[in-house]
Amino acid sequence: MQQEHRNLLVKNRTLIIENMANPLDVTDMLYEKNIFTDAMKQDVEAQRTKIEQVRKILDLVPKRGPKAFEVFCHTMVETHNYSIAAALGVQGQGHVIAQPGADLPEEWPNEKAMSAPVIVEPCNVHSDLVRQNWHNPNVYPMRKAIRGKCLIISNKIFTKSEIDSEGVFRNVLRHRYGTERDVEKLTELFSQFHFEVIVKEDLQRDAMSRVLFQFSADKSLMDSDCFVCIICSHGTREGIYGTDGEIIPIEEVTSHFDGEHCPQLQEKPKLFFIQACQGEKYDRTEEDQGPDISKVVKDLKNIRLEDGANRTDAEGDRSPHTATATDAVGEMQPINTRTRVSIKQDILVACATHPDFVSFRNELYGSWFIQAVVYVFQKYAHKESLVEMLTMVNKVVTTGRTGTATQCSKYETSLTKKFLFFPGIIENAGS
Numbered sequence: 377m378q379q380e381h382r383n384l385l386v387k388n389r390t391l392i393i394e395n396m397a398n399p400l401d402v403t404d405m406l407y408e409k410n411i412f413t414d415a416m417k418q419d420v421e422a423q424r425t426k427i428e429q430v431r432k433i434l435d436l437v438p439k440r441g442p443k444a445f446e447v448f449c450h451t452m453v454e455t456h457n458y459s460i461a462a463a464l465g466v467q468g469q470g471h472v473i474a475q476p477g478a479d480l481p482e483e484w485p486n487e488k489a490m491s492a493p494v495i496v497e498p499c500n501v502h503s504d505l506v507r508q509n510w511h512n513p514n515v516y517p518m519r520k521a522i523r524g525k526c527l528i529i530s531n532k533i534f535t536k537s538e539i540d541s542e543g544v545f546r547n548v549l550r551h552r553y554g555t556e557r558d559v560e561k562l563t564e565l566f567s568q569f570h571f572e573v574i575v576k577e578d579l580q581r582d583a584m585s586r587v588l589f590q591f592s593a594d595k596s597l598m599d600s601d602c603f604v605c606i607i608c609s610h611g612t613r614e615g616i617y618g619t620d621g622e623i624i625p626i627e628e629v630t631s632h633f634d635g636e637h638c639p640q641l642q643e644k645p646k647l648f649f650i651q652a653c654q655g656e657k658y659d660r661t662e663e664d665q666g667p668d669i670s671k672v673v674k675d676l677k678n679i680r681l682e683d684g685a686n687r688t689d690a691e692g693d694r695s696p697h698t699a700t701a702t703d704a705v706g707e708m709q710p711i712n713t714r715t716r717v718s719i720k721q722d723i724l725v726a727c728a729t730h731p732d733f734v735s736f737r738n739e740l741y742g743s744w745f746i747q748a749v750v751y752v753f754q755k756y757a758h759k760e761s762l763v764e765m766l767t768m769v770n771k772v773v774t775t776g777r778t779g780t781a782t783q784c785s786k787y788e789t790s791l792t793k794k795f796l797f798f799p800g801i802i803e804n805a806g807s
Contacts, residue, residue: 381445382438388463389434394501395459395800397521399429405451406433411440458568459498459800480752480768484776489751490557490741494564497758498800505759506801515794516645517601519803524600524644526571527591530559531609533578536621548621549610557742558608558651561750569757569797571604581618585628592632597640603633604647608746611652613731626650626725635719643717645795647762648725651746655732658781718790726766726787728773735783736776745785748772753797762795763787 385392396402400421407417416436423429437448452461481489499506509515534549563573576587588605597603607629610617615625626648631637633646728735728745737743752768760768766787773785 378442378445384464385434385438385445388460391463391498391501391800392434392460393427393430395498395802396426396430396433396457397802398455398457399426399433401455402433402451402457403429405455406437406447409447409451411444411447412436456567458496462495462498462800480772480775482775484748484772485738485741485744486751487741490738490747494561494568494750494754496565496568496754496799497756499758499798501801503759505796506798509794509796510798510801512794515796516791518796518798519801520599520601521570521802522572522600523570524572524597524602524604525591525594526562526566526569526573526604526606527587528559528562528573528575529579529584529587529605529607529609530555530575530577531579531617531619532556534610534617534619534621536619549617552608552610552737554737554739554742555608557740558746561742562606562746565750565753566604568754569799570802571602578619580620581622581624584616584618584624585632588629588632592638595640597638600641600644602645602647603641604649605629605633606649606651606746608651608743611650611654613655616650616652626727630723630725634723635717635721641722643722643792645791645793646723647795648723649746649749650725650727651735651737651743652728653734654727654729656734657732659729659733659783660780721790721792724762724787724789724791724795726769726785728785729783730786733783734781735785736778736781744773744776744783745769748785757797757799762797763789763791 403412403417403420406412407414412420420429420432420436423432437444449461449464452458452464510519532552532555534547534551536548537546538548540546559575559577563575566573579587584607591597591603591605607616612623615623615627616629617623629650630646630648633641635642726749728743735743735745738747741747748769752765752772756765756768766785770785770787773783776783
């Protein structure tokens with residue numbers, strides 16, 4: 377093994393010991409790849425704790441020849457120890473990982489950024505950010521090996537049709553090609569953020585509501601640090617379309633998980649990311665003087681509006697974020713009888729666009745908003761809070777241009793503490 381590779385293992389020894397989640401799986405894979413002998417495999421398995429097992433692995437790898445380091449790094453990716461792979465500077469296809477702190481792209485969509493693999497930059501366990509925030513009472517605890525569930529609902533194929541003026545049946549909503557790229561990237565991102573990712577595809581409106589209810593009733597949420605829900609579909613000001621063309625309001629989506637309907641998540645962060653249009657208006661750049669930019673948009677091969685409609689969709693008379701009278705009815709019985717908390721607190725909703733406006737999706741690389749979330753989060757979650765990152769996401773999305781049309785994402789929050797993902801770190805990782 378080259379000296380520089382030995383030095384990398386020594387330099388990152390503490391990080392590897394504290395963050396390798398599955399040393400026996402690593403050992404099995406190194407054995408299958410002929411890096412470890414049978415005796416070495418048994419030697420690791422004989423160690424009493426995870427910490428001792430990882431230490432033994434790190435003692436053995438440097439002795440196994442010039443290819444051992446590369447195989448070890450690829451094994452970190454294959455066994456989902458992404459933070460270790462990132463620290464060693466190699467990912468599964470052999471590319472060098474981008475250095476942290478890279479400037480935000482000056483234009484969006486950015487083909488290079490949107491087609492790159494997802495590698496989350498891990499936290500340095502000895503950094504000031506970790507020391508100051510890991511047990512800070514004003515920061516949400518995000519310490520468990522599985523932080524919680526991440527539910528992704530992606531609607532691609534829409535079935536509602538109507539007869540046009542020529543007597544031909546046509547789809548009311550276009551299929552959302554490219555959404556599979558968003559799902560792929562989101563799954564990688566939140567898996568590396570230590571979430572259990574569950575994907576549901578092509579759901580009608582009632583099925584969406586049913587899935588949300590089932591997740592909100594899950595008693596295992598009591599043991600989680602956080603809940604994430606991501607919905608990618610067509611939309612309008614009134615809400616989000618199911619594949620049958622029926623609408624579920626965003627307020628209904630979030631209310632399934634508020635303090636009244638999901639006490640298991642009381643005082644825990646609940647994050648919602650909505651990739652959908654909220655109307656038919658185009659956000660325009662200052663230099664736009666033309667009265668109709670839709671002609672420009674139609675000329676762009678791979679760009680699609682996220683409302684996807686072949687007709688004018690009826691607009692609601694209020695924003696889906698506006699509270700209704702029923703939101704405040706009833707008083708929650710808190711889990712902690714010594715305190716009383718708002719049923720609407722600890723919720724963040726990030727949307728691809730503003731009410732009344734369209735959002736854009738690239739059929740090859742995914743939607744502007746979701747891809748910006750993935751790009752920013754993987755690079756900055758190790759050192760920035762969620763709110764700070766979403767501000768960066770807004771900046772990236774607004775650099776997007778298709779003709780003279782642009783887009784601006786937004787977020788609304790009732791979080792009561794600072795939110796940090798702490799990628800690559802878990803409580804008592806080696807115990």
